Amino acid sequence: MEEKFIAAWEASREKAAAIGVRMRPLDVKGAKRYLSGSRLSDGFQDLAAKGQLKLSLEALAVDKRFTALFTDEEANEALSRLLDAGYRF
Numbered sequence: 001m002e003e004k005f006i007a008a009w010e011a012s013r014e015k016a017a018a019i020g021v022r023m024r025p026l027d028v029k030g031a032k033r034y035l036s037g038s039r040l041s042d043g044f045q046d047l048a049a050k051g052q053l054k055l056s057l058e059a060l061a062v063d064k065r066f067t068a069l070f071t072d073e074e075a076n077e078a079l080s081r082l083l084d085a086g087y088r089f
Contacts, residue, residue, distance in 0.1 A: 002028050005066050012055040021046040021055075028069050031057055035074035040081065048085040058082050 005028055013023045023043040026034075034041045034057055041057035053059055061070050061078035070078070 001066070001069060005031075005060065005069055008060055008063075008066070009057070012057075012060065016043055016047060016052070016055045019050055019052060021050065021052070023057075026057065031061065032070065032074055035061055035070065035077050044081070044085070048087075053082060053085060053087045056082070059087070 006026075009026055009031070013025065016023050021043040023041070031041075044053070044056050044058065047053050047056050058078035058081045060066055062075055062082065067075055
C-alpha cells in the first residue's frame with residue numbers, strides 16, 4: 001500500500017508542477033510528519049488558490065485507498081485543513 005501511496009503522490013506532484021505548483025517528494029513517514037504538525041504540506045495554499053486541492057497531500061491522506069496508512073488524528077487533521085480551505089468532496 002505504501003508503494004501505491006508514493007506513486008499517487010508522484011502523480012499529484014507531476015500534475016501540480018504542470019500548473020506551476022512545486023511539492024517535494026515524500027514517503028509515508030514524511031507525509032505523517034506534515035499531518036502531525038501545524039505546518040501545511042508543500043503547495044497547499046497554492047493548490048487551494050488554483051482550486052486544485054485534490055492534488056494535495058491532505059487529499060491523499062483522506063482518500064479511502066490510503067486511510068489505513070494514517071492514524072485517526074492525522075486523517076482528521078488532513079480533513080480539517082481541507083474543509084477549512086473550502087474543499088468539496
